[in-house]
Amino acid sequence: MKLPLPLPLTRVLLSGFLSVTMAALMASPAAGLDLEAGQLVRSGGAVIDVPGYSVPAMADMTGDGLEDLIVGQGDGSNLGKVRIYTNVGAAGAPAFGGFFFAQSAGSDLALTGSGCLGVAPRGFDWDADGLTDLIVGTADGRVLFYENTGTPGAPAFAAASPVRAGPAGGQTDIDVASRALPALRDWDGDGDTDLIVGAYDAYIRVYLNNGMTPSGPQLLGELRATSGGGDLIVPGQRAAPDFVDLDGDGVADLLAGNTNGQLLLYVNIGTATDPAFAGYTYVTSEGVAIDLPGSARSRPFVTDWNADGIPDLLVGADDGQVHLYQGVPEPMTGMFLLVGAALLRRRKRNRKEPSITPRFRWGAIVRTQGEILP
Numbered sequence: 001m002k003l004p005l006p007l008p009l010t011r012v013l014l015s016g017f018l019s020v021t022m023a024a025l026m027a028s029p030a031a032g033l034d035l036e037a038g039q040l041v042r043s044g045g046a047v048i049d050v051p052g053y054s055v056p057a058m059a060d061m062t063g064d065g066l067e068d069l070i071v072g073q074g075d076g077s078n079l080g081k082v083r084i085y086t087n088v089g090a091a092g093a094p095a096f097g098g099f100f101f102a103q104s105a106g107s108d109l110a111l112t113g114s115g116c117l118g119v120a121p122r123g124f125d126w127d128a129d130g131l132t133d134l135i136v137g138t139a140d141g142r143v144l145f146y147e148n149t150g151t152p153g154a155p156a157f158a159a160a161s162p163v164r165a166g167p168a169g170g171q172t173d174i175d176v177a178s179r180a181l182p183a184l185r186d187w188d189g190d191g192d193t194d195l196i197v198g199a200y201d202a203y204i205r206v207y208l209n210n211g212m213t214p215s216g217p218q219l220l221g222e223l224r225a226t227s228g229g230g231d232l233i234v235p236g237q238r239a240a241p242d243f244v245d246l247d248g249d250g251v252a253d254l255l256a257g258n259t260n261g262q263l264l265l266y267v268n269i270g271t272a273t274d275p276a277f278a279g280y281t282y283v284t285s286e287g288v289a290i291d292l293p294g295s296a297r298s299r300p301f302v303t304d305w306n307a308d309g310i311p312d313l314l315v316g317a318d319d320g321q322v323h324l325y326q327g328v329p330e331p332m333t334g335m336f337l338l339v340g341a342a343l344l345r346r347r348k349r350n351r352k353e354p355s356i357t358p359r360f361r362w363g364a365i366v367r368t369q370g371e372i373l374p
Ligand SMILES: [Ca+2]
Pocket: 124, 125, 126, 127, 128, 129, 130, 131, 132, 133, 147, 148
């Protein structure tokens, strides 16, 4: 049977196939996350190397539109302090020429660390006044808000106030007992930022944002990330979460560091408003699972370092350094070209010999497009 398929229609079908195939590929939970070779972030030509455990993050702390590097430092013998490395580079090409310690109430923000954590700082405008504040996880399991009371170009922070959560009238200070690792992301896809907190006990707690108050979001009581119907438990403990779309399907995925120095990717198999997870794959670098040496306590933060639209990872660890693993755009492009080439070959063959192969189901697709064919 011959079906005289006009060329423009073939083109429409081809592009349809490509979009459908690409969507399927990008949504595939088995894809995993493979990153470029690890690099060490430098400042002023020297590798950044803080006393104790490093906990990196990015946020614009100086109001110039460029995200700066924030690094928590400290442990049981070094005070927990927050370094701010001002970004003196350009968009997509961060560069640092030194750091200053975040100031709280007139002196260095300093907390007593314990064991494997000094402080876990994140930059976020908690009270929505236009100045980036610090939200800091502590070794003893609390989450603290340091309000930025400085100026856009010169951040300075008030004394700490504990972040609270729970029903109206029944709020208590957040306390996850040990090694609070916060992430500020939109967990339930409603457009506001929620607080996600990892802890020594391997659970990932979520405090949903129930609306703003003058001093910051009002957080609801604790939920836990779940997997397969039970609480999600990060293997190795010391869960260090982030929550960003890592497989390009438009739905945020859960990433977790752990005691061992590994990075676990829990692809979101739920929806943007109701995340669900089934299991994890280890994040790899050049095909090899990332496993920082020793009991590294991997603390990841997702950012787009080089502004190419592909997520990159900063990871802190017990070596005090800031490890950068950039995302690789090539595999998806390569896959796109492969699929495209295969379809073009098929199209050429069909033009010479227009018998329709059942594999491509031209007829079925043409019918869904509303075209009339025998
Ligand atoms: Ca603020």
